[in-house]
Amino acid sequence: MQEPSAQPVHAHAPPKGFLRNYVFSLDHKVIGKQYYGLGLLAVFIAMVLSWIMRFHLVWPTVGVPGLEFLSKAGAPGGVITPEYYLSLMTMHGTLMIFFVLTNAPFAGFGNYFLPIQVGAADMAFPKFNMMSFWVTFVAFLVLITTFFIPDGPPISGWTAYAPLSAVGNDAGPGLGWGQSLWAVSIAIFCIGQLLGSLNFIATTLDMRAKGMTLMRMPSCTWAWFITACIGLMAFAVLLPACLLLILDKVAGTSFFIPSGLVVGDKLQRHAGGSPLLWQHMFWFFGHPEVYIAILPAMGIVTHVLITSMRKPMLSAKVIIYSMMSIGFLSWLVWGHHMFVSGMNPFSSLLFSFPTLTITIPATIVTLIWLGSLYGADIQINSASLFALGFISMFVSGGISGFFLAQPSIDIYLHATYFVVGHFHMVMGVAAIFGIFSGTYFWYPKMTGRMMNETLGKLHFWFSFIGTYCIFMPFHYLGLVGNVRRYSTFVDDYMAPYLPVHKFISIAAFITGAGQFLFLFNLIYSRLRGKEAPANPWNATSLEWSIPSPPPWDNFGGKHPVVYHDPYQYGVKGIKGDFVMQDSPELIVEE
Amino acid sequence: MGKLFGVILALIALLSAYPIVTHMYVQPVDISTHGHAIDEQLSETMAEAGISFLAAQLLLAFFVWKFSNRKAGSKVTQIPDGAKWMVAAAFILVGTEVLTLGVLGQKAWADVYFTQPEPNAMQIQAQAGQFAYYFRYPGADGKFGLLHPDKIDEGNGNYFGLDPSNDLDARDDIVTAELAIPVNQEVQLRMHAKDVNHSFYVRELRIQQDFVPGLDLALHFTATQTGKYEIVCTQLCGLGHYNMKAYLNVLSRDDFNKWLKQKASEQ
Numbered sequence: 001m002q003e004p005s006a007q008p009v010h011a012h013a014p015p016k017g018f019l020r021n022y023v024f025s026l027d028h029k030v031i032g033k034q035y036y037g038l039g040l041l042a043v044f045i046a047m048v049l050s051w052i053m054r055f056h057l058v059w060p061t062v063g064v065p066g067l068e069f070l071s072k073a074g075a076p077g078g079v080i081t082p083e084y085y086l087s088l089m090t091m092h093g094t095l096m097i098f099f100v101l102t103n104a105p106f107a108g109f110g111n112y113f114l115p116i117q118v119g120a121a122d123m124a125f126p127k128f129n130m131m132s133f134w135v136t137f138v139a140f141l142v143l144i145t146t147f148f149i150p151d152g153p154p155i156s157g158w159t160a161y162a163p164l165s166a167v168g169n170d171a172g173p174g175l176g177w178g179q180s181l182w183a184v185s186i187a188i189f190c191i192g193q194l195l196g197s198l199n200f201i202a203t204t205l206d207m208r209a210k211g212m213t214l215m216r217m218p219s220c221t222w223a224w225f226i227t228a229c230i231g232l233m234a235f236a237v238l239l240p241a242c243l244l245l246i247l248d249k250v251a252g253t254s255f256f257i258p259s260g261l262v263v264g265d266k267l268q269r270h271a272g273g274s275p276l277l278w279q280h281m282f283w284f285f286g287h288p289e290v291y292i293a294i295l296p297a298m299g300i301v302t303h304v305l306i307t308s309m310r311k312p313m314l315s316a317k318v319i320i321y322s323m324m325s326i327g328f329l330s331w332l333v334w335g336h337h338m339f340v341s342g343m344n345p346f347s348s349l350l351f352s353f354p355t356l357t358i359t360i361p362a363t364i365v366t367l368i369w370l371g372s373l374y375g376a377d378i379q380i381n382s383a384s385l386f387a388l389g390f391i392s393m394f395v396s397g398g399i400s401g402f403f404l405a406q407p408s409i410d411i412y413l414h415a416t417y418f419v420v421g422h423f424h425m426v427m428g429v430a431a432i433f434g435i436f437s438g439t440y441f442w443y444p445k446m447t448g449r450m451m452n453e454t455l456g457k458l459h460f461w462f463s464f465i466g467t468y469c470i471f472m473p474f475h476y477l478g479l480v481g482n483v484r485r486y487s488t489f490v491d492d493y494m495a496p497y498l499p500v501h502k503f504i505s506i507a508a509f510i511t512g513a514g515q516f517l518f519l520f521n522l523i524y525s526r527l528r529g530k531e532a533p534a535n536p537w538n539a540t541s542l543e544w545s546i547p548s549p550p551p552w553d554n555f556g557g558k559h560p561v562v563y564h565d566p567y568q569y570g571v572k573g574i575k576g577d578f579v580m581q582d583s584p585e586l587i588v589e590e
Numbered sequence: 591m592g593k594l595f596g597v598i599l600a601l602i603a604l605l606s607a608y609p610i611v612t613h614m615y616v617q618p619v620d621i622s623t624h625g626h627a628i629d630e631q632l633s634e635t636m637a638e639a640g641i642s643f644l645a646a647q648l649l650l651a652f653f654v655w656k657f658s659n660r661k662a663g664s665k666v667t668q669i670p671d672g673a674k675w676m677v678a679a680a681f682i683l684v685g686t687e688v689l690t691l692g693v694l695g696q697k698a699w700a701d702v703y704f705t706q707p708e709p710n711a712m713q714i715q716a717q718a719g720q721f722a723y724y725f726r727y728p729g730a731d732g733k734f735g736l737l738h739p740d741k742i743d744e745g746n747g748n749y750f751g752l753d754p755s756n757d758l759d760a761r762d763d764i765v766t767a768e769l770a771i772p773v774n775q776e777v778q779l780r781m782h783a784k785d786v787n788h789s790f791y792v793r794e795l796r797i798q799q800d801f802v803p804g805l806d807l808a809l810h811f812t813a814t815q816t817g818k819y820e821i822v823c824t825q826l827c828g829l830g831h832y833n834m835k836a837y838l839n840v841l842s843r844d845d846f847n848k849w850l851k852q853k854a855s856e857q
Contacts, residue, residue, distance in 0.1 A: 318676075374669055
């Protein structure tokens with residue numbers, strides 16, 4: 001813990017010049033905003049890609065004017081080809097998982113608020129921090145480059161299963177340079193995340209202010225800390241997996257390619273590799289990644305809800321312990337993505353049990369949220385609406401996971417739209433609701449301006465009703481055996497269900513359009529929003545004890561001292577209903 | 591606004607449950623001997639998950655409806671020992687579900703994967719390649735010829751890479767693009783991937799299994815109803831993935847024998 005007398009106030013001098021202030025900044029707040037901005041850019045690109053895919057699925061022969069400018073070969077006359085559909089799908093998934101769901105809730109908000117919430121002037125390693133963002137930005141550029149090379153983006157999905165991803169263009173377009181650049185991009189991304197995770201862990205453990213014990217950290221700080229621990233393990237496995245894939249592609253090795261393959265009429269000159277090795281390495285990262293996306297959102301939502309309810313959770317500690325259990329179990333369950341992959345069927349049972357067990361801590365957290373709402377005085381605003389919407393989405397998406405965790409049911413539902421509905425709801429929409437909730441909550445602190453509440457609430461209703469209209473029917477389609485990752489439904493079996501797909505597509509266009517309200521609100525409120533006071537929500541944690549926006553060294557050269565648990569709401573005998581964490585006011589327990 | 595949230599969420603929850611309760615979307619008819627266990631498992635999970643879904647969503651809707659933007663001066667209250675109750679409830683309710691469904695599920699899974707085929711199960715080899723399936727019957731000798739990847743020549747119909755001039759076992763192998771099987775006859779499918787990962791998914795058979803290059807897998811099943819059913823690929827295999835399908839033709843024993851004889855004469 002940081003001792004006031006032993007530590008310098010700040011690790012680096014105040015920034016000078018435009019580049020140090022806004023581009024290569026060492027300030028965790030600027031870096032947090034950079035991560036958030038990159039996530040915002042990626043989410044809108046990925047959303048437009050999903051629009052194109054949803055349009056093509058239901059009107060496969062109708063051209064979209066202007067689409068041929070994206071790729072002449074991929075969309076001749078504005079009608080996308082089957083291979084280009086898969087390219088867009090791969091890019092949608094990769095952008096969303098890596099550059100949105102990892103960047104915004106963890107790296108974005110975490111960078112900005114973790115040091116402030118623990119009472120530090122910056123991250124433990126500011127230069128590493130700057131590096132981690134710029135490395136991530138390079139990864140983003142490398143990925144986007146695939147749109148503009150003759151080979152095009154890869155067609156192997158964000159999961160990049162070998163040998164499809166490993167044998168090059170013999171297996172199809174996008175699998176040569178496109179796939180190699182994808183692997184390079186993800187490898188670089190892993191380096192950024194590993195640096196970031198180390199920084200989060202070191203800052204949490206070593207930079208806390210006086211009085212900030214571990215159990216006095218707010219729920220979101222705990223969530224970022226646990227996420228960093230998960231990320232350190234997960235990305236440390238994905239990085240070598242990508243390196244091995246690159247070697248298979250460019251150096252003639254055979255880590256993932258067995259002998260005797262005839263691809264595109266050519267006998268491949270590889271021998272001895274295992275396609276399942278890629279799947280194991282990929283999902284060892286891939287499943288923890290789900291929690292890398294959702295845990296920060298759980299922490300943020302808990303933080304926002306407590307402030308909105310004007311009372312503490314039934315137990316903040318139980319939520320933290322449950323998040324730890326989820327984090328730990330997330331390492332033991334990767335094989336549930338591979339029940340029908342051809343791995344030993346005994347392993348399926350071994351992976352199924354911890355997967356089902358994860359439901360217990362997840363249910364505990366949900367019940368604590370629900371039970372805490374009882375008797376609360378919920379202040380409804382955009383931030384709390386999205387937090388409440390998060391609980392609803394988390395429940396809906398989580399419950400469908402209970403089906404897929406059972407290998408026997410997975411035989412039927414694997415690779416159907418049921419899976420697509422499940423993960424979009426629980427790690428996509430729920431995590432994004434967490435990001436929205438955090439944005440409406442912290443925007444005043446980050447910019448010094450309040451966001452427009454009317455636009456915020458309108459944005460919530462578009463998003464909440466819209467996402468249910470999109471993703472609930474996905475589950476129904478999965479139940480009838482609608483297979484995913486098809487660019488067109490050509491068979492008679494699917495014909496009766498095409499109207500459902502049309503409904504989903506139209507809902508996706510409307511819901512997506514609603515997101516521009518959010519974008520507009522972000523820009524409009526920055527320019528015209530009401531000036532924000534230091535503590536607009538009457539909240540208790542340290543970020544609300546400093547001006548909005550915070551000074552460059554967070555606490556204005558002072559060392560905060562923490563006296564209380566983070567959530568002292570509904571306190572009797574005190575003027576107002578809350579006590580700030582750094583307020584020396586004595587709290588008398590009943 | 592809190593009341594509106596409560597009403598809309600309750601409506602969403604009820605409307606989401608409606609198609610399930612009214613069986614608007616259900617899996618197609620089961621034509622396998624093992625499928626009923628999977629279907630039972632699915633419907634039991636659906637019942638338990640459905641109740642949990644409705645209970646959680648409706649409680650959330652009700653609490654937000656009742657406890658939002660209350661009159662000034664309203665006291666906030668806390669459920670006494672609330673956290674203990676919630677933890678106990680989660681352990682008891684979900685723990686029971688995990689144990690019961692986990693155990694039951696093992697049985698349904700074991701029926702498919704931990705049982706051995708009967709010695710008289712019909713042997714058929716399935717090969718998946720971009721973007722077609724081919725099937726091979728061993729012919730009168732009951733033996734499959736060896737595969738030689740270097741001899742694969744799709745232009746000349748040698749999809750499997752057989753070498754009939756040097757390999758006696760391969761001479762009477764029957765290669766087809768359709769999977770025909772006799773009804774009520776156990777079949778052991780030997781799965782071979784030619785190039786990349788593919789999958790064998792027959793909804794009505796309640797069977798889904800990946801083809802893995804370099805790893806020949808075996809799967810056994812019995813179809814109980816005649817008819818023609820779609821075999822589709824569910825593992826992303828390239829640009830033609832959406833169109834990679836074949837048909838499973840379940841025939842009466844006589845019809846199957848005639849079909850096989852005809853296919854043998856066409857080789």
